[in-house]
Amino acid sequence: MLAFGVPDTLLASYGRSEAGRAWIAALPGQVAEHLEKWDLAPDGDVAAGEASLVAPVVRAGGERAVLRFQPPKEETRAALVGLRTWNGSGIVRLLDHDPANCTMLLERLDGSRTLASVADDDEAMGILADLLRRLTAVPAPEGLRGLGEIAAEMLDQAPQAVSALTDPADQQLLRSCAAAVADLVDEPGDRLLHWDLHYGNVLAGEREPWLAIDPEPLAGDPGFDLWPALDSEWDAAVATGDPIRVVHRRFDLLTEALGLDRERAAGWTLGRVLQNSLWDVEDGATALAPSQVAMAQAMLERP
Template sequence: MQDVIEIPARLIRNHSEKASDWLDGLPMDVERYVGEWDLTIDGDVLSGEASLIVPVVRRDGTPAMLKLQSVNDESESEALALRTWNHDDVVEVLEDDPATSTLLLERLQPKTLDDLPDDIEATQILAEILTHLMVVPAPPGVRRLADIAGQMLADAPAIIPLLVDPAERALSRRLADRMAEVLPEPGDRLLHWDLHYYNVMAADRQPWLVIDPKPLAGDPGFELMPAVWNRWQDLVATGDVRQAIRNRFDLMLDVTGIERDRALAWTAGRILQNVLWFTEDGDTRIEDELKTVADALLA
């Protein structure tokens, strides 16, 4: 079995430093779950940014995907979230092992919303899906947006000064202040956290199904940033990136009915979250794309 499984280079690049033991154990883990769940490997392994995906077939002939990932705050509630949302909106969990966050998932078609040529159509579909997800209360045990946002505000005073540009430091403080305004009412809906075009795939039983949540309990306004920021090349192609960002944001609001001021405040939080992450990793300037989104929506 170990000779069959070749770990994709992207997964090695992303995890060789922080999760080398997990990487080293993947071939044996695949062998374990193929045996325990009575599976047959059915193609070349695939990789997300943080998971190994193995096409398999179940004993009854049903095609499926075996997903192996390291256990962390993002992965440990994935199966719970997928089983909490309506079955018609998300990929089905066929088997799972909570101890390792390993999942056996329904096999979907190799097509995502990113493959649709028209980004406006893709955004419309994404927004319609969000309207279904955002009404579901978060189950007990899911991470809370209140805790994550509170920690961001606690960390910001030490991290923001690492930015070399005074204007970028001032922007980051404004982002923190804007998010702080809505933190007292953080919400209780089941959030995906990473709802963008690659994480919605075509299926046989429904046109589109959601995959790969990083579950949170919180305000749906926190969900909009990935839809705004992804498919950046389509925004650039319009010739007016800032207006295209506003148009995409407005479309999401029009379809979902999310209240604008709260959406803007939580989007400020999402931008700040990325600024803090990148700065902690050694960046001393804010990415141009993040600054453009901030300027388009929050100036």
């Protein structure tokens, strides 16, 4: 038996909807069932991000692993497709999964040491860039959503979101993001993207010093995969007094390491600002978030 309290981050993410509360209520039973089913012993305190519950376990043969629970949705199924395709190269290894609910048994990494613990930003970004280069070099397998479809959907939604914004400067910025996406929508790319590779989703490992976790894969252009890295530890970037300079330096490093066309990479990053802002507007926002404004400006005013 593993006793645990549901972490606050999960209550904040899922507590507001009926389905979310039902998922939380079912968690203890899910944990018990999977410990039994895969013959696992609990091995330490549970962890959580904003989306998932992660329980350290030991397999019958002594191998250290973690059980990861997340409400089944399209991104969770995509994660399984991606993890199988990458097969442990640069990313956490999938040991088993339950197709009924997307519960995963993953190799154990050091859950307490993310890339955010590396003090030098160039060093941390260099490590992330190398992982992202390897991950996005892989052609996307069948069965994932494609960036072409996602971009077309965003372009459909953009005009309404623009009119929901109250400040004309915000409206103009979101129009610029949409214009950049409109220029690229016909060449969406075909690589396997991680979608959420920020410092917190890179953990220290043993078979490789650092490994990615927590993918939400899609098929597309690697330029669409830079935003989480550019935005990593945003508060610290703001605290330097010049977050735009931090973004430019990271952008140079990433585009160089991945061998990307800078114009396209900037355009797809504006696509991520559009995607984030469409979600914010859907949630009721009437202004762009300051971090989205800064990122858009950094991409539109590159040196």
